[in-house]
Amino acid sequence: xxQKILLTGAAGFxxxxxxxxxxxxxxxxxxxxANLTDKxxxxxxxxxxxxxxxxxxxxxxxxxxADDTAFYGVNxxxxxxxxxxxxxxPVKPSKVLLASxxxxxxxxxxxxITEGQPAAPVNHYAMSKLAxxxxxxxxxxxxxxxxxxxxxxxxxxxASNFLFPKLVSHFAQRAPTIELGNLHxxxxxxxxxxxxxxxxxxxxxxxxxxxxxxxxxxxxxxKHIVLILEQLTSHQxxxxxxxxxxxxxxxxxxxxxxxxxxxxxxRLPYYRLEDNLLSMLKFHEI
Numbered sequence: 001x002x003q004k005i006l007l008t009g010a011a012g013f014x015x016x017x018x019x020x021x022x023x024x025x026x027x028x029x030x031x032x033x034a035n036l037t038d039k040x041x042x043x044x045x046x047x048x049x050x051x052x053x054x055x056x057x058x059x060x061x062x063x064x065x066a067d068d069t070a071f072y073g074v075n076x077x078x079x080x081x082x083x084x085x086x087x088x089x090p091v092k093p094s095k096v097l098l099a100s101x102x103x104x105x106x107x108x109x110x111x112x113i114t115e116g117q118p119a120a121p122v123n124h125y126a127m128s129k130l131a132x133x134x135x136x137x138x139x140x141x142x143x144x145x146x147x148x149x150x151x152x153x154x155x156x157x158x159a160s161n162f163l164f165p166k167l168v169s170h171f172a173q174r175a176p177t178i179e180l181g182n183l184h185x186x187x188x189x190x191x192x193x194x195x196x197x198x199x200x201x202x203x204x205x206x207x208x209x210x211x212x213x214x215x216x217x218x219x220x221x222x223k224h225i226v227l228i229l230e231q232l233t234s235h236q237x238x239x240x241x242x243x244x245x246x247x248x249x250x251x252x253x254x255x256x257x258x259x260x261x262x263x264x265x266x267r268l269p270y271y272r273l274e275d276n277l278l279s280m281l282k283f284h285e286i
Contacts, residue, residue, distance in 0.1 A: 003203070006051035008032045008082065009058030013158045014192060018055060021196040036078025046085035053203045054096040056082060061125065071128035079132050087142040095203045096143050102151040102213065102254055104130040112257040115149070115211050122251060133211070144208035148199065151215040151256045155192035155276060156283035164189060164225070168277065170237060171229045172284035177238045181245030186219045186253040191271035201265035212264060215256030220273070232277060
């Protein structure tokens with residue numbers, strides 16, 4: 001069924017890909033322009049939009065963001081303003097998807113991580129996302145909310161202060177060295193298109209009141225990513241460990257269980273890591 005989707009964060013990395021995917025599927029996408037921290041402006045724009053469904057992607061998402069309080073102002077209070085505006089609509093949307101983060105799990109021995117794993121955030125970004133989840137539960141009786149916890153993903157156009165784009169840009173520029181933090185971290189490095197596929201299916205098949213990992217179940221060591229980039233570019237790079245980039249509360253391994261996700265929406269298309277890396281390398285040639 002074709003829907004009018006209200007999208008927050010439409011101009012962001014994920015938002016641009018989601019908008020393209022949603023419109024290709026025949027949906028109408030309305031981008032929220034108001035600052036989420038402006039309650040009145042959000043309420044007015046939501047009322048005018050009268051959406052059939054909502055995808056809330058807007059957030060401060062860089063863990064190393066300089067202002068810790070901004071995480072809570074945007075990610076928690078901003079989301080509360082949005083949900084309050086949606087709850088006041090005369091006709092409620094059929095689904096409200098909130099993008100949280102797998103970072104809420106923190107460091108845990110379980111692998112792959114299921115949605116039942118107790119949250120243990122270790123930084124303000126993750127803490128703000130968990131706080132947002134708990135706040136959103138106060139609206140469960142008024143709105144059909146689905147909470148998603150995406151694991152690490154990337155693609156062309158992601159900001160270079162994130163790890164994966166930083167690596168790719170250094171290889172694209174054939175830099176002789178790169179400064180990194182902990183080389184032993186292990187992450188899922190999923191394709192942004194896979195995440196958008198999951199979000200679109202969630203609008204139809206996600207069960208209100210439930211939380212879902214958005215993941216592939218496949219994780220990679222950072223050294224493995226470097227090796228693939230060396231093969232793709234025929235360039236070797238010297239890695240220097242910068243202690244300023246090594247966080248004392250670093251999450252070492254993050255790999256999610258796909259069981260609940262696939263049971264709800266079916267298996268997702270497979271996007272090869274190498275193809276994603278190639279698209280990111282080509283993005284630097286533009």
